[in-house]
Structures are given as structure tokens and as C-alpha cells.
Amino acid sequence: MTGPRLLSPRWLAAGGAVILAAVLGVAMLLQNTGAACAAPPSTSAKSGKATFYDLGSGMGNCSYPSAPADDLFVALGPVEYSAGAACGTYLDVTGPKGKVRVKVIDSCPECPAGHLDLSRTAFKKIGAEVAGIIPITYKTVTTASAPSPISVRVKEGSSQYWLAVLIDNHVTQLKSVTVNGKTTHRQAYNYWEIDAGAGSGPFKIKITDVYGKSATVSGIKLSPGATQKTTVRLSGSSSSGSAVSSRVSPSTAKKATPKPTKSSASPSAAPVVESTSAAPDEAALATEQPTEEAVDLAGAAASCG
Structure with missing residues (x-):
């Protein structure tokens, strides 16, 4: 099992620890007040920032065996990842150079709401790689075409x-x-x-x-x-x-090597992956706060039935 996504010491030194605590607090609210009730996600456009990382040979927290063939994917922070509810959905992300559609395959524990961690390929389509961090707008897509059947x-x-x-x-x-x-x-x-x-x-x-x-x-x-x-x-x-x-x-259906019979106990904790995200500008990240959309999402999760 791979280790957890590592936080950048520079990010923490810039005040990321305080922001992370706030974000995780909202995430706990989601988990404890009904994120599992699966309210439809908002399709309104939101503003935020994007960085990039390389998945490497591992798999994202959504457990898909491999990244999309086009290498266009994204990792979301705890609020927007919503305990796995966002896995497999798509976002349209617009940056300084244009727009790209990405699939949610991973989580980014250190990312506040509004901070998307894109694949390097996706990032380069909408911004300059050398920038490291760029302003974006993004929204959930409900009419995307899947590359293949279920x-x-x-x-x-x-x-x-x-x-x-x-x-x-x-x-x-x-x-x-x-x-x-x-x-x-x-x-x-x-x-x-x-x-x-x-x-x-x-x-x-x-x-x-x-x-x-x-x-x-x-x-x-x-x-x-x-x-x-x-x-x-x-x-x-x-x-x-x-x-x-x-x-x-x-x-x-691929043939699998027979496995020993398993008891009713569930397996070990969910697989996670290390991030090789480019280190963003700490001053920019230090000023990031959970957005109003994050608070609205927590309220929606608490009230959906």
C-alpha cells in the first residue's frame, strides 16, 4: 500500500496547517451530517486556483486501475471529494489558455475547496507549466460522454x-x-x-x-x-x-488468480497515493480560505434527505 499524499513543508509553514484544519473541520461536518445522502452537486461555475501533479505508476484514491487514456484528470480537496462521492464525475476547468475537461480520480487532502490539483497534461492545456499555480473557473459536467460503457x-x-x-x-x-x-x-x-x-x-x-x-x-x-x-x-x-x-x-471478464476465502471483516484502509504536486507559491496559498461554496455544500449535505 502506498503512503499518504505528503504535505509540502513550505505550504505548512505559510499557514497551510491552519487552513487545513478549517477544511478538515468542514469535511468532518460533511461526513457526520449526511454527505452519503448524495445530493446532486452544484453545476454553477466557481472560481479557484489550480496546481498540478504526476500520478506516476500508482492509482488515485478513487481506486481506478489506471488514469484516463487521455491523462486528463483531477484530485479534489476533502470538501469537494466528498468521501468518494465525486469519483468518476467530470469537471470543465477554464484557465488563462483555454478550457479542459477532467475526470475526478483522486483526492488532495491538503487542498481547500476551490483548489484543484490537475494532472500535468490537463494543467498545460489551460496554463503555463512554469507558473505552478493559475487562477481558474470550473463547474461539474452532467452531460459528459463516457469513453466506454460501464x-x-x-x-x-x-x-x-x-x-x-x-x-x-x-x-x-x-x-x-x-x-x-x-x-x-x-x-x-x-x-x-x-x-x-x-x-x-x-x-x-x-x-x-x-x-x-x-x-x-x-x-x-x-x-x-x-x-x-x-x-x-x-x-x-x-x-x-x-x-x-x-x-x-x-x-x-479477465481471469483472476484464486484468492483465499475472506471472512466478513473488511480489508485494510483505502489505498492512497503520494503526490508530486509542483510546490505552489506559499504566499498565494496562505491567503486561501474555504469558499462560500464549501459552506453551502456542507449545509446542503446536512439537509438533503
Whole structure:
């Protein structure tokens, strides 16, 4: 397991510790007052700042096996990452040189609301790399086109007694995932878990987003570590829609090395990655404060039902 994203000593010396404490306080409010109720994210444009980092050979906190093929992705601070709820969604980010669309695949524990940590590739599309930190505006996109249909990855260590699945290519924020009719709960590292398991499969998985749109995939095998592709899409619309279904083709499910049967206890903590973010100007970061949007988000999370 990789270590946590490291904070820059220069950032902390510039007052980042105080700001971080404030941001984490808001994040705790979100976690303790109903972030899991999955209210639709705001699509209004927000102002902020962007830095960049290199993911390297690791994976982001959203646990996707690899970065997007176009290398356009972003890490969000605790408030906007929302305990994994933002994973798989897209943002349009506009900077001094233009606009870029990025996928949320990671968290940035030291980033206040409004501070996006972009991939180096994404950053260079909208700003000069030498700047290190640039002003931006950004907004959530609900009509992005997924690069491929929904895929399901069964977590390593899963068995008939404990199951965790990762859903990818859904585009919009997810509200719930059920497996063979059983309710799952989302972890901050983006897997949906059933502590008591769902049997030995195959599994029928229903995916519902925060706008009421749903899709059902069936024939998912209990193949830990395998990413299984489907022909179902859940993207391009924020309106309610009927469920659709598809069976996974046997040829698309990778064979996985058999794993020992796991008890009902869940695995170790969520994987995290180190950041190689470019060190931003400490004076600029020292003046960053949680935005009004962050406070509004905390209130919305507390009141959604």
C-alpha cells in the first residue's frame, strides 16, 4: 500500500496547517451530517486556483486501475471529494489558455475547496507549466460522454462472504448500488461494499445516480481483481430514465488468480497515493480560505434527505 499524499513543508509553514484544519473541520461536518445522502452537486461555475501533479505508476484514491487514456484528470480537496462521492464525475476547468475537461480520480487532502490539483497534461492545456499555480473557473459536467460503457471491478479479497465492487464510466454522481437486491455502502476509496457478501455470483447490479437515472448489469462474476466490461451506459442525461440491462460477455471478464476465502471483516484502509504536486507559491496559498461554496455544500449535505 502506498503512503499518504505528503504535505509540502513550505505550504505548512505559510499557514497551510491552519487552513487545513478549517477544511478538515468542514469535511468532518460533511461526513457526520449526511454527505452519503448524495445530493446532486452544484453545476454553477466557481472560481479557484489550480496546481498540478504526476500520478506516476500508482492509482488515485478513487481506486481506478489506471488514469484516463487521455491523462486528463483531477484530485479534489476533502470538501469537494466528498468521501468518494465525486469519483468518476467530470469537471470543465477554464484557465488563462483555454478550457479542459477532467475526470475526478483522486483526492488532495491538503487542498481547500476551490483548489484543484490537475494532472500535468490537463494543467498545460489551460496554463503555463512554469507558473505552478493559475487562477481558474470550473463547474461539474452532467452531460459528459463516457469513453466506454460501464465496467465493474470486483475487489481483491472478495468472496461469497464479503464483496466490494468498483463502478466506472458512469459520469454522473452515483446515489446507490445494489447487488442481487442487497444494499451496498460506499467507502471513501470508491468501492461499494456488502459486509456479509452476496453469495458466489453471478451478480445482478443496479446502479442509480443522484438524478434518478439507473442501469442494471447482470452476469457479473465473482472474479477478484478482474475488470468486467458491459454494454450499458449511464451518461449523457440528468433526467430520470428507465433501467436498462445487459449481460457481460464471457470473453470480456479477465481471469483472476484464486484468492483465499475472506471472512466478513473488511480489508485494510483505502489505498492512497503520494503526490508530486509542483510546490505552489506559499504566499498565494496562505491567503486561501474555504469558499462560500464549501459552506453551502456542507449545509446542503446536512439537509438533503
